[in-house]
Amino acid sequence: MQLTVYKRKTDTKKDINVLRHEGNIPAVLYSKGIKSENIYINKSEFEKILRTLKSGDLSTTIFKVKSEKETYDAIVKDIQYFITTYDISHLDLYKLNPKEKIKVNVPIRFIGGQACKGVKQGGTIRQILRKAKVKCFSKDMPKEFIVDVASLDVGDVKRLSDIDFPKGVDPITKALKEVVIAITKK
Numbered sequence: 001m002q003l004t005v006y007k008r009k010t011d012t013k014k015d016i017n018v019l020r021h022e023g024n025i026p027a028v029l030y031s032k033g034i035k036s037e038n039i040y041i042n043k044s045e046f047e048k049i050l051r052t053l054k055s056g057d058l059s060t061t062i063f064k065v066k067s068e069k070e071t072y073d074a075i076v077k078d079i080q081y082f083i084t085t086y087d088i089s090h091l092d093l094y095k096l097n098p099k100e101k102i103k104v105n106v107p108i109r110f111i112g113g114q115a116c117k118g119v120k121q122g123g124t125i126r127q128i129l130r131k132a133k134v135k136c137f138s139k140d141m142p143k144e145f146i147v148d149v150a151s152l153d154v155g156d157v158k159r160l161s162d163i164d165f166p167k168g169v170d171p172i173t174k175a176l177k178e179v180v181i182a183i184t185k186k
Contacts, residue, residue, distance in 0.1 A: 002064045002066060003046065006040050007068065023044060026039075026090055029065075029095055030092070058076050059131070076092070100137075103135050104133070104136070104141060106133075108130055110149045112148045112149045116183065118154040122186060123184060124186050126183070134170060140168040152181075154185055155184075
């Protein structure tokens with residue numbers, strides 16, 4: 001995914017409101033060891049990209065960011081919304097360094113819901129965790145983790161420890177016994 005960013009001249013509230021009125025999203029670009037940079041992004045361009053992503057995929061989407069001076073890879077670290085309209089009010093972009101590990105929230109999705117034994121017995125699939133926080137190099141970052149629930153009966157669970165974390169992808173939690181998905185009675 002390609003994203004064009006533009007440098008902000010000033011950081012006053014008035015100028016930020018003008019940017020938003022012109023159809024832009026104020027943002028900040030930062031990384032370890034570099035000074036943060038105030039930028040902005042075209043709102044319609046970014047929203048067009050968001051419509052192509054599944055829920056939760058934004059955190060693991062690597063953008064090819066093109067600025068006036070250079071092109072680099074970055075991920076969205078934080079997105080803020082206006083409370084009343086749910087329009088995007090601000091973005092934080094993190095410039096990736098291929099030699100540095102990053103912490104990201106990777107979405108957890110399940111498959112096999114219709115074939116699930118527990119559902120056929122009258123149970124319900126309850127997803128407790130929707131993402132797993134991991135530390136990895138950007139080249140190793142998984143897009144998502146898939147949990148197969150087809151063989152689960154009512155009362156069975158899948159835990160974080162049941163997820164096959166690829167080599168170089170380390171979970172950032174000591175609670176690998178934490179339940180991800182449970183099959184519960186209705």
